[in-house]
Amino acid sequence: MADMRAKMSELYSLEQLSSQKSSIHALHPLSKIIATLTYIICVVSLDGYSFSQLAPFVFYPVIVIALADIPYSMIWRRALVALPFCAFAGLSNVIFVRETAFYIGSLPVSFGAISFFTIIFRTLLCVSAVLILVAVTPFAQLTAQLRRMHVPQMLISVFEMTYRYIGTLVNEAYSMSTAYKLRAGDKKGVQMKDMGSFAGQLLLRSFDRAERVYAAMKCRGYAMRDALLKPLPLKKNDYIFTAAVCLSCVLFRAVDVQQMLTDVLGRMM
Amino acid sequence: MHMADALLSPIVGGAMCAVSAGALAYSAAKIKKDELCEKKLPIMAISGAFVFAAQMINFTIPGTGSSGHIGGGILLAAMLGGFPALLTISAVLIIQCLFFADGGLLALCCNIFNMGVIPCLFIYPLIFKPLTKKGFNAKNISLAAVIGVVVALQLGAFGVVLETLASGITQLPFGAFLLAMQPIHLAIGVVEGIVTAAVLCFVYKMRPEILNSTRSRTAISSGVNMRKIIVSLAVITVLVGGGLSLFASAYPDGLEWSMEKVAGTTELEASGEVHETAEKAQEATAFMPDYDFKDANGSGTSVAGIVGVCITFALAGGAGLIISKLKKKNKS
Numbered sequence: 001m002a003d004m005r006a007k008m009s010e011l012y013s014l015e016q017l018s019s020q021k022s023s024i025h026a027l028h029p030l031s032k033i034i035a036t037l038t039y040i041i042c043v044v045s046l047d048g049y050s051f052s053q054l055a056p057f058v059f060y061p062v063i064v065i066a067l068a069d070i071p072y073s074m075i076w077r078r079a080l081v082a083l084p085f086c087a088f089a090g091l092s093n094v095i096f097v098r099e100t101a102f103y104i105g106s107l108p109v110s111f112g113a114i115s116f117f118t119i120i121f122r123t124l125l126c127v128s129a130v131l132i133l134v135a136v137t138p139f140a141q142l143t144a145q146l147r148r149m150h151v152p153q154m155l156i157s158v159f160e161m162t163y164r165y166i167g168t169l170v171n172e173a174y175s176m177s178t179a180y181k182l183r184a185g186d187k188k189g190v191q192m193k194d195m196g197s198f199a200g201q202l203l204l205r206s207f208d209r210a211e212r213v214y215a216a217m218k219c220r221g222y223a224m225r226d227a228l229l230k231p232l233p234l235k236k237n238d239y240i241f242t243a244a245v246c247l248s249c250v251l252f253r254a255v256d257v258q259q260m261l262t263d264v265l266g267r268m269m
Numbered sequence: 270m271h272m273a274d275a276l277l278s279p280i281v282g283g284a285m286c287a288v289s290a291g292a293l294a295y296s297a298a299k300i301k302k303d304e305l306c307e308k309k310l311p312i313m314a315i316s317g318a319f320v321f322a323a324q325m326i327n328f329t330i331p332g333t334g335s336s337g338h339i340g341g342g343i344l345l346a347a348m349l350g351g352f353p354a355l356l357t358i359s360a361v362l363i364i365q366c367l368f369f370a371d372g373g374l375l376a377l378c379c380n381i382f383n384m385g386v387i388p389c390l391f392i393y394p395l396i397f398k399p400l401t402k403k404g405f406n407a408k409n410i411s412l413a414a415v416i417g418v419v420v421a422l423q424l425g426a427f428g429v430v431l432e433t434l435a436s437g438i439t440q441l442p443f444g445a446f447l448l449a450m451q452p453i454h455l456a457i458g459v460v461e462g463i464v465t466a467a468v469l470c471f472v473y474k475m476r477p478e479i480l481n482s483t484r485s486r487t488a489i490s491s492g493v494n495m496r497k498i499i500v501s502l503a504v505i506t507v508l509v510g511g512g513l514s515l516f517a518s519a520y521p522d523g524l525e526w527s528m529e530k531v532a533g534t535t536e537l538e539a540s541g542e543v544h545e546t547a548e549k550a551q552e553a554t555a556f557m558p559d560y561d562f563k564d565a566n567g568s569g570t571s572v573a574g575i576v577g578v579c580i581t582f583a584l585a586g587g588a589g590l591i592i593s594k595l596k597k598k599n600k601s
Contacts (some may be wrong), residue, residue, distance in 0.1 A: 004322075011368050017273035017530045022596075037297070040375050045279045048438040052574050055581040062585040067593035078370035082273045089276050089439035104572065112440070119275050119438060126274035127370045134367045148482050152297030152356075154310070159360040161314030162321070169315070169322040196467025203468065204475055258577055265580075266573035 004177070008170045010077075014100045015122070017070060017135040024136045028238040029145035035245035036133040042249040043125050048093070049111060051118040054125065054259040060245060061128040068136045090119035105233040139163065148231070161214075168213075169206055176202060270422075270454070271365065271380055272429055274373025278436035279432050282375040285432065289378035292386045293359060296352035311355055316345055321364070342388025343397060343417045344465045346579055347410075348472065350483045355381075355389040383428040388421035396420055414469055416461035422458035428449040506532040 017024070024032075043057055065072065097112035134142070139160075146156050180190055180198065190198050214222075251257070274282075300309070320341035341361065345354035359381050365371040372380045400413035430446050433439060439446075473480050 011364075013540060014368055036374070040274055040373070041279050044274055044277055044282070044375060052578050055578045057433075058585045059588065061575040062589040063592060066596070069596065082275070082370050082373070085271075086273050086275050089433065089441060092439055092445075093442040096442070102385035102574075104575070115438075115440070122275035122438075123273055126373050126375075130367060130374045131370060148331050152294055154297045154300055155293060155356050155359060157310055158313050158317060159363055161311065162357070162360045163364055165315050165318035166321050169318040173322045192464070196465050196471045199319075199323050199464070199468045200475065202473065203316070204320070206315045206319055207312060207476075207479075210311040214311035233341030258574075258581060261576045261577040265577050269477065269573055 004170055004174050008167060011072070011166060014131070015132050015139050016137045017068075017074070020069060022068045022136070023237070024064055024241075025138075025243050026237070027136075028232060028234050029137050029141045030148075030232075031238040031242040032137055033145065033236065034242050036129050037130050038249050039247045040126050043122060043129075045253065048115045048118055051114055051121060052262065053252070054118065054121055054257050055258045056252045057125055057249070060249070061125065061132060062137070064132050065128070068132070069209055070132065070135050075128045075131050078131055079124055082123050082127050086119050086123040086168075087116075090116035093119070118243070126202040144232075150190065163207075165210065165213075169202070170207070173202055270384065270425060270429055271362075271372030271382070272432060274375045276433050276436060276438045277373065277376050277379065278438065279375070281432050281436045284590065285382055286375075286378035286576070289359075289381040289386060292390060292578065293381070296355045296390075299352045300356065309349070313349055313353050314360070315355045316354075317361045320358070320361050342384055342421055343393065343414060343462075344468060346389045346393035346407060347397060347465075347469055347477055348483060351389045351393045354393070358385040358389065363514050374529060379428070379432050382473040382558045383425040383432075387428065388417070392417050392421040392424070403476070405473055407473075410469050410480075411463075411466035414466035415459065418462035418465050419455065419458035422461070423451060424456045426454040431534065 039060055043054065046053055054094070059074075064070075065075070093115040094110065094112040097115060098110050100108040101111045101114055102109055137145075143156050143160050147153070176198065177190065178195070181187075184191070303309070323341070342354065342358055345357050348354075349357060362372060362377060362380050362384065366374060366377050366380070397413045397417040400416065401409050403409070418523070427447075427450075430443070430450050434443055434446065469480065
């Protein structure tokens, strides 16, 4: 159960990072959202064998992580969540696609192996792009931007409030499961026969609490539409950042820069 | 069951985005019409947070010693109604995607469809509600919950299989992938169904009005809307999927390319003059040259390729390192 709290601190640790100050944090949330989406679309639109063409895409996460002071461990730990399923899908390619692509010395490398590494690499790139976006954009700014982009009001409100309630609820669940554990002897986890009343109790208690919290929020002037939502004009830096990221992504996607480097090296060797 | 970006093609992602965004917008509009919508907001949010927290409580499955956790679509739909449940589960999926890298950003809409739209807009009105039509009691809540969750998970898993294979990144044969996904999700579904049933029974015993009010409110209008939803979702899918693939077929990758590949193209083994000419023509016409290792005939080029990739990584790493160093220097 200790992992419950660990998971919660993991949830809010990204938000802590997003309140730091850096040139990337200062950018307009819209430009960061556009850059992230362009990046991901360019990465996934390459086919499953383009390991080398994907290579230049590594510049974006590395540079932004350095500029924004995000610890690498943060990205790695979360990437591990996405990896198993991707690795499973990638391994199947190793098994099913066995044509040899090339030899390293006398070691044959199959197309399947290339695609395996490509899938793992794609996973890392996409995961880091999303995490970077959240780590450099404060939560309130992110939701305000989504509102400006006319995402349904109700969805954003539920998203915001769910995010906030998780902390409260996990604490509640944590104390309940500690209480359960203390009475349950050396049993691991909650017994299935108790799960209904355990989870149900947690839910009903939270319902009442949520209503009280919401009433308190309303008393303090919360409305579903953010009253303070003002248009946030884009600055010069925002345009430069968006243009730089988008253009380089499209360039790396359209022109195989890596292949050019390979050709040059091939001629030299 | 969360799909990742890495296994998805933009065409499939885009088509699913259109479908899920349509379903979300429709649900949001539907809820807005409900005058109790504001009152529902905290309940929706707390239910979302509950699903999240409940996923962290491991419970032991009797006899096996292994542990499972709670899913959520049907549970939420039974308590909140289909449309609010869809928004709630979407919020949970967005949080999982953004803060835990569980499911990708482009794949988010696939996940919303597989785990939200299917249980909330299809299984709930078509299976759960008819089964509890005669009123609630422990027996029919349990039956409806177990069947609903199992069917929803099976369809969801099937959705994952279809979306992944249509993207063509993995070469898993359809049959093998299906065999890997469906039985696992059957087992998960039974366990999750039992837990969902237990929670719903408890809620019904303590606060019957929660389940009753949801059912009576959504019962009035659902029959007509279902058809509308299904038809419009289908139209959106076809339009966007078709539009995107028209655009994509201008260059030979993505869906079309992978289909060709699965069908067993000789492209991989092709070599010699014809292949080179064909490839040159392809490079000239294509938006981008196709995958790179294909023309690696000698080991010289492949070694050059590997060295090249290493150089790129080293350059990127160096750039990162220099920026970090400069930043630290500026700070101190």
